[in-house]
Every structure is written in C-alpha cells, then in structure tokens.
Amino acid sequence: MTTTGTRGRLSVQDWLEAGFSLLAEAGRPALTIDRLCAQLGVTKGSFYWHFTGMAGYRSALIEAWAQQRGRELPIHRAGPDHPPRERLSMMTEALLHPRHWKLERAMREWARTDPAVAASVTAGDRRARKAVRQAFLDLGFEAAEADLRAQLTFAAGMGFLQMANNSAHPMPVAQRERVLDFMTRP
Structure with a gap:
C-alpha cells in the first residue's frame, strides 16, 4: 500500500497518505497513532521518528492537504x-x-x-x-x-x-x- 523513503523506511509522505486514507474511509476519529501504525504495519516508534505527537502529525496533515488540494x-x-x-x-x-x-x-x-x-x-x-x-x-x-x-x-x-x-x-x-x-x- 505504501511507498517507502529512499532507505526502505517510511517517509513523512507515507504517514500523510495513510492519514488521508483513514480520513477518507472513517473520518477524523480514525486518526489515532494505533490505527496509523496498523495501516502501515509498523510500530509506534516509527511514528515518533517522524512526528513529536498527534498534534504535530495533524498539523502536517492539514498543511499537506492544503498543498495537495491546490496541486490536484x-x-x-x-x-x-x-x-x-x-x-x-x-x-x-x-x-x-x-x-x-x-x-x-x-x-x-x-x-x-x-x-x-x-x-x-x-x-x-x-x-x-x-x-x-x-x-x-x-x-x-x-x-x-x-x-x-x-x-x-x-x-x-x-x-x-x-x-x-x-x-x-x-x-x-x-x-x-x-x-x-x-x-x-x-
């Protein structure tokens, strides 16, 4: 389902795409670290490698959506x-x-x-x-x-x-x- 960064690790974009997918299918309540990790098949450590917490993740998701919306x-x-x-x-x-x-x-x-x-x-x-x-x-x-x-x-x-x-x-x-x-x- 995901593409990975240049070294085989998940990229920030992979996390954002997983969030978009969860949002589209189940709405805002689906945006949890556990659901994101399950979607990507990784542990919470991978999430925290990229984001300091859900507040930072949500901010990144909102910004990425705004940019993507303009491009799409x-x-x-x-x-x-x-x-x-x-x-x-x-x-x-x-x-x-x-x-x-x-x-x-x-x-x-x-x-x-x-x-x-x-x-x-x-x-x-x-x-x-x-x-x-x-x-x-x-x-x-x-x-x-x-x-x-x-x-x-x-x-x-x-x-x-x-x-x-x-x-x-x-x-x-x-x-x-x-x-x-x-x-x-x-």
Whole structure:
C-alpha cells in the first residue's frame, strides 16, 4: 500500500497518505497513532521518528492537504490558454473524482470542529471560487453575473459532494456537463 523513503523506511509522505486514507474511509476519529501504525504495519516508534505527537502529525496533515488540494485541482493550474468552459469542467471532474471527494468531505467535517482545518478549507474555497468566477468572466459575463454564477456553481458542487454517499462515481459525466451547460448559458 505504501511507498517507502529512499532507505526502505517510511517517509513523512507515507504517514500523510495513510492519514488521508483513514480520513477518507472513517473520518477524523480514525486518526489515532494505533490505527496509523496498523495501516502501515509498523510500530509506534516509527511514528515518533517522524512526528513529536498527534498534534504535530495533524498539523502536517492539514498543511499537506492544503498543498495537495491546490496541486490536484486542475482549475488552479489551468491558465487562460484553456477555454473557460473546459476549466469549469476540469474543476467539477476533480472535485467529484473518487480519490478526491471522500477526503474532501472528511476534511470539511473535521473543519467544523478544528479552526486550523477550517482556515485551510476556507482558503482553498476562496481560491476555487476565484478561479470559477474568472472562468465566468472569461465567458463574457459581467462582474455581478459572474459572481452570482460562481457562487451558484460552487454551491452546487458542494451539494453534489454531500449527496455522493459512498458511490464510486457520485455524478455521471453527462450529468455534470449538463449542469455546466445550464450554468454557462447566457
């Protein structure tokens, strides 16, 4: 399940990926040293080699998620050379990708009780809404209309995320594209 560091030992990234996996499958309560060690098949000594305790581990996990979220969502990387409609489609696809949506939901749930996670989620949401708004501006909508459509599109995406339950594919591609067609219609 894991890849190891250059010397055959677990890396910090291995520990973070194990945490993401536990979060996605069982939520924040699953983040315990015992569960992490069981997931990786190692002793607690390995955990403490990399982290001073769970507080430090959680901080590293939150930071890694924020960085990963920015890299994974193609709309954050897609420049103006991508057509605006394509950027919106890329964002929707990334949000509802099976690898992403369970972890996204778990992080949002965790954010309800942890200010550091809430700040990370809020910052990521701000970047996403800005990118969505820009796509609508690039489609030729006036600023006020772009703001409204961006808010509605973002809210719809969050709603679809919550409705996903445990489906491997929470929303078929054709349906996602129909929603985007509706949202981008003049």
